[in-house]
Amino acid sequence: MSASMFRCVSKSLAAGLLLMAAPALATPPKSYRQETVVAGSHFQGVHGLAVDGKGNLLASNLLGQSVHAVNLSTGAVSTLVGPPLGGADDVALGPDGSIYWTGYFSGQLMRRTPDGKTRVIARNLPGLNSLAFRGDGRFYVTQLGRGDALWEVDPTGRKPPRKVIDAPGYLNGFEFGPDDRLYGPLILKGQIARVDVDTGLIEKVAEGFTVPVAVNFDARRENLYVVDAATGELVRVRLPSGAKEVVAKLPTGLDNLAVGPDDQVYVSNMVDNDIRVVNPADGSVRLLVESRLSVPSGIAVVPDDPEETLYVADVYALRRVGGREGLVTQTTRVLSSQLNFPMNVSVTARHVVLSTAYLGSHSTLQVLDRGTGALLRTIPSPNGAQGVVELEDGTLLVAEAATGRLVRVDTSEPAVTTVLAEGLGGPVGLAADTKAKEPGVYVTEVRSGKVTRVRLSDGARRTVATGLKAPEGIALHPDGGLIVAEVGRKRLVRIDAATGRVTVLASGLRIGLPESEGLPPGYIPTGVAVGASGTLYVTSDIESALYRFVPVP
Known part of the structure; x- marks a missing residue:
């Protein structure tokens, strides 16, 4: 592999790509420019x-x-x-x-x-x-x-x-x-x-x-x-x-x-x-x-950070990556620490929350102090945890892809899990909508091809969009739209949360390794995050890379 694949300078892969966006609360950009934040590798973790x-x-x-x-x-x-x-x-x-x-x-x-x-x-x-x-x-x-x-x-x-x-x-x-x-x-x-x-x-x-x-x-x-x-x-x-x-x-x-x-x-x-x-x-x-990432999956942007620093759940490590310059500034490694194979990540002002879809003893939720990186809690999650979101009171919302449930995990010791919604078709990605009149969370269902909104007060569900193929990562855009990695069609789409209208933002993406026998739905999720600038960030499991889509005026 040539050394040029690992330069920190982000190269444009599709300059001038016209990507029409749907109208929402604010006027979305008319086009995006796709760039490489961290270049890829042939491997997703080298073993034997x-x-x-x-x-x-x-x-x-x-x-x-x-x-x-x-x-x-x-x-x-x-x-x-x-x-x-x-x-x-x-x-x-x-x-x-x-x-x-x-x-x-x-x-x-x-x-x-x-x-x-x-x-x-x-x-x-x-x-x-x-x-x-x-x-x-x-x-x-x-x-x-x-x-x-x-x-x-x-x-x-x-x-x-x-x-x-x-x-x-x-x-x-x-x-x-x-x-x-x-x-x-x-x-x-x-x-x-x-x-x-x-x-x-x-x-x-x-x-x-x-x-x-x-x-x-x-x-x-x-x-x-x-x-x-x-x-x-x-x-x-x-x-x-x-x-x-x-x-x-x-x-x-x-x-x-x-x-x-x-x-x-x-x-x-x-x-x-x-x-x-x-x-x-x-x-x-x-x-x-040489590589710079291992198995990038879930990602989250640090709140209120003008540099749009990203936390990347890299399966064998938790990494902090500069969203603008692509530098890896911090790595917490499995085996030499208490970190447990992170596949999804969410970030709040105080905490970094990790989850893993490994079934059995490796399947856990972990809460870290964002300032120090210290591990605060490890919570067993024997059903395999996909997307995770921390609410203001410290309660965790967790998508269990294998069981089709969305569950709450409270702050007690030991933690108590209650079911908020069940019967979901392989829930993987979560995006909280807690500032709405009726707070809720958007859920991607990789099996049923839906995006569903679940009301936090009582678990009531509303179907937002259907007909998608293996939707995984999801993030709420500042303009109110939903950005979703539609892995089955290898594209990035925007969904109007009110009407369910789907607009293709980019296609032909190198995302979505085929499912393997013995693994839960969406096992290595394609992560999506949105910065305050409106820049979209997407992980590639196929290329072990991190990309961004920059709005063009």
């Missing part, structure tokens, strides 16, 4: 890596649902498997040159043969994470998060998987050693372990890590390299003693690694969405693939 022996690094892209090849000399990225089949958390090469990858959300294990044919070779293994071949061709995968087990799998898919170990302690990125034992981190124990896959015996190799996530042997297969996601350290573990030595200190958020035949260590970072190369001889580090 494997050197293919042909001058490329295979890189898995879970949320982007793709598998890529990265040229080791130039850093050029190409796509081997695109969405939705390529939802890979880890990737490996088989003895015959086939590429294998794990579908964490789908629970499927995939294989692409050298002739380009792709098929599922195992199913119903939710949380599939890491995989590796033993020297004799036997194949092993592990479940993590949505399961905790090690399995042996037939590489051809003809035989059903065989469970080797149940609940080893979150066994993650592993590799077989010269002794045919499997070496890998036990995340929950902060250890590196050695597993005899024939007997199930687990032995400790090294300990004292914070969040060890992956290991690889050096080229001579004598020592292990370990990446720790919470500390950002690349550590060499000498065998058989287990003695540790820090080789390089990298940014936190490391996810996986691969070692080339020249002993260069390639490290992926899902928070920074990049790949770095470490020379273990001197600890020097260089970027191979």
